Amino acid sequence: MTQTAMELMKVNKTIGSKHIIKDLSFTINKGEVFGFIGPNGAGKTTTIRMMVGLMKISEGDVRILGKSIKTNFKEAIREVGAIVENPELYPFMSGWQNLKHFARMIPGITDERIMDVVRLLGMEKPIKEKVGRYSLGMRQRLGIAQALLHKPSILILDEPTNGLDPAGIREIRKYIRRLAEEEEVAVIISSHLLSEIELMCDRIGIIKNGEMITTQYVQGEEENAQKTFSLEVLPTEQALELLRTDLELETNVKDGLLSFNCEKDRMPVIIKKLVANDIDIYQVNMSNGSLEDKFFDLIGENTIE
Incomplete structure (x- = not known):
């Protein structure tokens, strides 16, 4: 059974006359990597600041393992580890000394726990x-280690792969997946790198103008999610006309393949229709469509500054 790690309940933020965050509600489950994405100025950082108590919530609540961040802050925040952009570390000290220094601030962290992390x-x-x-990349890993020392249930990472080379990004991705799967930590990641979010996350939430416009599984786990299909058929022109006119599918042609988006359960009907019209089918390929495509479909083009 899925356990809720964090729940945002109609969270609002108003500064002066500006209504920045509007009725934001979503849940994050234990052992899940949740990608929090949106264009610049959408309200990602403001939301994260409210999640960790760095900014006051105007209305609504954030519950961490059922504990309210407004009425039971100390108990709730104990369950959270966070890194916002680059972790602050002492360069003249070793990694071990940095972790030991941080451990002194929280009672009960043993050398054994430090070594485990x-x-x-x-x-x-x-x-x-x-x-x-x-x-x-190594600094980011040490920052994550620091955030994990007190055994949090939730790890919040704002742009964890910022400035990393491809090898460093891959490394961080591997450890984030391991945390979720082996330690049952709920990981929330805010990032602009949509290709990384797609590889790293189980689910995403897309925020625009302070409102959550969708939460969805990255790999289309929803029942009958839309897929991208590409078909190699002959004659191509006749098939294109049939798909566009009779079946009302927005179809593109590239490298001799016809491609369109539709629900998986429509495909048998589409194939039967093509065959009935004497169209030869050589191959049918299916993909979920990239996260970037989904993002721009929902947000609109030219929104990332």
Whole structure:
């Protein structure tokens, strides 16, 4: 049974006469990687700040494992670890010394727990080196280790792959997936890199002008989600006319293939119709469509500044 880790309940933020966040409601489950995306100025950072208590909620509530951030802040926030952009670390100290220094601020963190987190993030070798010598990817990993020391149920990462090279991005992705799957941590990621969100996340929420316009599974786990189909058929022109006119499908032609979006359960009808009209079918391919396509379909073009 799915357990809710965090729930936003009709969260609003007003600053002066500006209504920035409007009735934002969604849930994040334990062991889930949730991508929080939207164009610049959509309200992602404001929402994250309210989630972790850095900004006051005007109306509504955030519940963390059922505990309200408004009425039971200390108990609720204890369940959260967070990194907003680059983690703040002491470059003249080793990775181990940084973690030990942070551990002193929270009662009950043992050397064994520090070592567990170091192993989880594959940092056994560099942990004794000075942080000033770390690559950007290694710093991010140490930042995540720091955020995990107190065994949070929820990890919030704002742009965790910012400035990383492809190898560093892949590394961070691997450890985030491991956290969710092995530690049952709910991970919330805000990022502009849609291709990374697609590889990393189970579900996404898209925010625009302070409103959540959709939450959906990245791999189309919803019942009968729309898929992208491409067909190799002959004669192409006749098939194109049939798809566009008779079946009312918005169809494109590229490299001799016809492509369109539709629900999976429509395909048998479409194929029968083509065959009945003496059209030869050589191949049918299906994909979920990229997250970038979904994003621009929902947000509109030219919205990321």
